[in-house]
């Protein structure tokens with residue numbers, strides 16, 4: 001029996017400002033740092049011995065993994081980073097305020113962009129497009145994506161497309177580890193984890209709209225050898 005723990009990163013600087021984050025590389029806020037430490041303490045109490053860690057190539061998830069493993073006393077385990085675990089690319093919405101967007105485009109449209117399975121957000125015009133927020137310029141892609149084929153770099157993703165690019169990593173790495181009986185921890189993002197949860201729990205395209213994943217609350221799955229889910233538990237701070 002293997003365990004998979006999925007942790008959405010702690011609150012990011014742009015979560016705190018209610019901005020669409022996507023692939024823009026923001027850091028954890030002070031609240032997010034504390035949330036990640038608390039997640040690590042809860043996992044230490046749960047007594048899970050991890051064999052392998054995975055995270056995205058975005059700072060907020062990497063920070064969360066490191067703080068969590070530090071608090072759990074397991075920084076020594078192997079870690080692998082992949083762009084396939086990144087947040088969904090929010091295209092031209094990145095950097096916009098979510099409440100302002102709801103006012104401008106309508107709450108229902110914004111809900112569809114944020115939570116539907118197959119509605120695409122407005123796309124970036126090109127890979128060269130930048131995001132400007134509070135006088136700072138953020139590139140859409142930088143050298144961390146140098147190894148990714150140009151046609152695989154998204155200009156905007158819905159959950160379906162996110163799931164399609166997460167799945168090769170699930171099949172090749174994560175599920176292989178779990179089948180080998182390894183306990184795995186993944187620190188990633190609201191929507192890359194919604195995609196994984198959809199696959200793992202066989203959630204329908206309609207029902208996935210209602211699935212929210214909170215910052216830094218570890219989700220623990222127990223699997224049998226065929227990767228059927230035996231139990232699911234979510235750790236929450238008091």
Ligand SMILES: O=C(O)[C@@H](CO)OP(=O)(O)O
Nearest residue numbers: 019020021022087114190
């Ligand atoms: O901004 C984002 O990238 C994500 C998660 O923080 O937004 P949403 O809440 O719409 O999933």
